[in-house]
Amino acid sequence: MAAAHRTILHVDMDAFYVSVELRRQPELRGQPVVVGGPGNRGVVAAASYEARRYGVHSALPSAIARRRCPHAVFLPGDHELYAEVSSQVHEIFGRYTPLIEPLSLDEAFLDVSGAIRLFGEGVVIAQRIRDDVSRDLDLTCSVGVAPNKFLAKMASVEAKPRANPDGIEPGAGVVEVRPGEETSFLHPLSVRRLWGVGPKTYEKLDRIGVRTIGDLAALPESTVVAALGPSSGSHLLALSKGIDARPVEVERDPKSIGHEETYPHDLHDLADLDRELVRLSDAVAGRLRKFGSGARTLTLKVRFAGFRTVTRSVTLPAGVDTATEIVAAMKPLLHALDLSPGVRLLGVSGSNFGGRSEQLDLFSSQAAEPTPDVQRSAAAIDQIRERFGATSIGPASSISGDRLRIVRRGAQQWGPDQQPGATRSGEGVTSEPTPRPKPGDTGDGPNGPK
DNA sequence: TCACCAGTGGAGGGTTCG
């Protein structure tokens, strides 16, 4: 039988990317430091608490961050290093429970219900994890302890340090919401804090007089469902009462795989767009093969100058996993659009998995079925990249006219570097998907409790 | 022929999160 209640931890690293940078540049400690895309079209991925005092926070456009805090040190970011450190953090979690659900490089849920006999209460485990992380990795984190994921996440926010214009308040480090305390903890908070309430949903709730989580919890389900729809409505109402039965899920298969890129300058030339389409398709195809499944549905995303965004999709009879096939499906969709305003962003993604794609072994010629050339050459490309690096080979049509280098900027994380003249060779597009900046990390930010 | 119903899957857009 299931336990009477679970003990869930939400662990959130403090200013993660910045803190990792400070380990190798200790002379920057105590200064405002920002990690993110430096260009005009970039955003902040992480800000030190010193920088947050000036209103700099995750997802803030870099241009604004620079204005708010001109003396801040801006660093470009090193995703590979953060991933490496993240796995070391993960290893520490593993000392206490195998039930770990990573939310991003710097956040995870842990179900420690079964670890209490061995290590002590939830808060004890939380503190031990903080001690381990501090001692072994020289990093700090904040931990929420609660009977479910939602409350644990809310609690970790309360546990965090806070930056105001006047200074930095250290956080409690660990905050627990005990069974029975759910509503007293939750109800005074702004409904904006609910997981799933963004600006639009807040607007709808505001119109029916809901400001706090308590306001929402007091409403009949029919009212909430009428305002927000059946799915979101009943879900948010449950959360407002502190109810969240979602389990900590150790491994979840992705439901879509895609790449998109914002360009330092809007693209007008169809040849440029076609070339970019090939590049993105090639990146997606490579990841589909690595994942071991073809995508039946392919979606093209175009953001025009002026920010209007459209998507166009097709569903094929069978899954595909080669650049050739993806380009063949996407090109007509792209060409059917009026591209005259100029294109700011292009994206390609695959979903609806299930098509064929066994990893073909190029050099042992025992392919089970007769293999189309496209697939055999795709497998060859994967192997060459495996051996010689992601930039070693790319589609001929992704080579830009004015230089002989294969242009694979790919794995662009927080926006274009901008610098119009500078060439950038960079990492292959086939690397892992990009992480996140998160506005909520600051604890208060632009929209605190009203 | 029309209207309606329920279910399904696709297309397109929107919202939210990290």
Place this chain on the structure above:
DNA sequence: ATCACGAACCCTCCACTG
């Protein structure tokens, strides 16, 4: 006066089937 990237989920509309 500036807004990245990757992914999940939701909603609405529509075509089609029976």
